[in-house]
Amino acid sequence: MEDPERRALEDSSATEAELPHSPDGSEKPTNQQSLRSLTGSGTQLGDDPDLVTWDGPHDKDDPQNFSLARKLLITAIWIYGCLVTCIASSIFSSAHDAIVAEFNASPTVATLGVSLFLLGYTVAPPLWGPLSERFGRRWPMLLGTLLFTIFCVPVAVADNLETVLVGRFLQAAGGSAAMSLAGGGLVDIWSPEQRGLAVVGMVSAVFGSPIIAPVMGNFIAASHLGWRWTQWISCIMGGSCTVLVLFCLPETLPPLILQSRAAKMRREGNPNARSEFDGTQKGIKALVQSFIFGILYLVFVAYPYAFRRVRGWELGVSSLPFLGMFVGVILGALVLIVHTRAQLVRASKTTACGKGKLLVPEDRLPMMTVGGCLIPVGLFIFAWTSDPSIHWSGMVVGGSVLMGMGMYMVFAQCFAYLMDVYAPIANSAMASNTFVRSAFGAGFPLFAPSMYDALGVDWATSTLGFVSIAMIPIPILYYRFGARIRSWSKNSVSVT
Numbered sequence: 001m002e003d004p005e006r007r008a009l010e011d012s013s014a015t016e017a018e019l020p021h022s023p024d025g026s027e028k029p030t031n032q033q034s035l036r037s038l039t040g041s042g043t044q045l046g047d048d049p050d051l052v053t054w055d056g057p058h059d060k061d062d063p064q065n066f067s068l069a070r071k072l073l074i075t076a077i078w079i080y081g082c083l084v085t086c087i088a089s090s091i092f093s094s095a096h097d098a099i100v101a102e103f104n105a106s107p108t109v110a111t112l113g114v115s116l117f118l119l120g121y122t123v124a125p126p127l128w129g130p131l132s133e134r135f136g137r138r139w140p141m142l143l144g145t146l147l148f149t150i151f152c153v154p155v156a157v158a159d160n161l162e163t164v165l166v167g168r169f170l171q172a173a174g175g176s177a178a179m180s181l182a183g184g185g186l187v188d189i190w191s192p193e194q195r196g197l198a199v200v201g202m203v204s205a206v207f208g209s210p211i212i213a214p215v216m217g218n219f220i221a222a223s224h225l226g227w228r229w230t231q232w233i234s235c236i237m238g239g240s241c242t243v244l245v246l247f248c249l250p251e252t253l254p255p256l257i258l259q260s261r262a263a264k265m266r267r268e269g270n271p272n273a274r275s276e277f278d279g280t281q282k283g284i285k286a287l288v289q290s291f292i293f294g295i296l297y298l299v300f301v302a303y304p305y306a307f308r309r310v311r312g313w314e315l316g317v318s319s320l321p322f323l324g325m326f327v328g329v330i331l332g333a334l335v336l337i338v339h340t341r342a343q344l345v346r347a348s349k350t351t352a353c354g355k356g357k358l359l360v361p362e363d364r365l366p367m368m369t370v371g372g373c374l375i376p377v378g379l380f381i382f383a384w385t386s387d388p389s390i391h392w393s394g395m396v397v398g399g400s401v402l403m404g405m406g407m408y409m410v411f412a413q414c415f416a417y418l419m420d421v422y423a424p425i426a427n428s429a430m431a432s433n434t435f436v437r438s439a440f441g442a443g444f445p446l447f448a449p450s451m452y453d454a455l456g457v458d459w460a461t462s463t464l465g466f467v468s469i470a471m472i473p474i475p476i477l478y479y480r481f482g483a484r485i486r487s488w489s490k491n492s493v494s495v496t
Contacts, residue, residue, distance in 0.1 A: 069326070079184045089117050141245050211325045221315070292375075368475040
């Protein structure tokens with residue numbers, strides 16, 4: 001008769017031998033395990049009575065099982081939080097001339113109001129990401145939006161430039177919570193197949209709102225309300241977001257939900273109840289996305305220079321060309337929606353017939369390459385139609401639309417790629433990414449006035465075009481070697 005213990009040992013060894021291993025000998029997750037890690041859900045296959053997991057695949061507390069209406073509400077709150085802080089980041093640029101006149105400041109010092117805001121984006125995210133992995137999504141988000149709202153007030157009532165600049169920095173420190181946490185919030189509730197469309201909506205807010213904000217701000221600053229109302233609007237939006245988070249945003253971090261469930265079981269008489277989640281935070285550097293973010297905020301200096309100073313347009317009218325870039329963002333979003341849906345259809349057919357190629361994170365990158373090619377084309381058109389003797393439509397229709405479309409496609413696909421690859425630690429990954437790109441965004445507006453004064457609109461913008469050409473091969477290389485690069489990281493997962 002066969003020894004049961006020996007048979008169990010042999011079965012265990014066989015199972016272990018079948019698991020894929022990484023180059024360092026550690027176990028790598030299978031596709032099914034990866035998908036469970038991506039969604040943050042799954043049931044424990046063992047029979048440990050003290051290990052708290054989901055009560056099957058239909059557990060109502062699992063954020064993946066929330067109703068569609070509830071998921072859409074949560075997504076809308078995250079998108080609104082990003083929109084609020086992104087509008088605040090650039091609407092201040094409308095107050096540039098008024099700040100110079102009221103506080104007798106130099107143009108470069110007045111530009112610090114934008115740069116210090118983006119610098120605030122670099123300081124707080126390394127705190128928000130790990131805080132969220134430990135304390136969940138809801139409470140760090142609530143704290144961040146509350147701080148953002150509070151620090152809008154000193155800027156709005158400031159009687160000296162120092163108060164304005166410090167207030168802007170602290171605004172960003174609080175507002176960066178939404179930027180750092182939204183990625184993880186979407187990972188919690190949407191499956192990998194659904195997440196692409198949610199990311200399109202979020203990135204539209206992140207990328208589109210800073211383009212629209214100067215248009216709003218210029219007309220407000222030129223009206224009887226004055227530049228201070230740009231800050232009161234930010235305060236009102238921040239306050240409404242705080243209320244939404246407080247009353248409508250549930251906790252969605254799966255480990256925290258299970259830890260709370262385990263704590264409840266311990267209080268009710270099972271002292272050994274526990275929930276086990278392991279993971280380390282690892283920063284990632286998104287050079288391409290950072291460069292795009294830098295160009296976006298440099299545009300807030302370049303456009304007033306090109307249309308108000310060179311072409312002599314009025315304050316409010318000179319902000320209207322931003323709408324061309326916004327149209328490009330909308331077109332880019334539509335292209336990605338169509339592309340994402342086509343990918344999902346192909347993937348479903350692959351699953352049905354049992355053959356073909358499953359979706360992987362690198363499938364995001366071809367459209368990122370397309371966007372990368374559109375950016376230099378738009379920059380060069382903008383540069384060489386900037387002469388006042390040439391009709392402005394070349395700069396707006398040819399240059400701005402292509403720039404907006406290209407930058408959005410690169411930014412959105414890079415964002416989605418990072419969420420796919422680092423889903424288990426999405427907030428820490430997004431925090432690291434926000435740190436790097438905000439550093440670029442803070443620096444670019446500072447050297448922009450000197451660069452445009454020295455080179456003119458044509459060659460200054462062309463310089464950015466040449467640099468953007470050098471960025472095009474990066475997504476191509478990641479598409480070719482991305483799977484190998486991901487195999488080096490124990491925090492990366494696969495999308496099936």
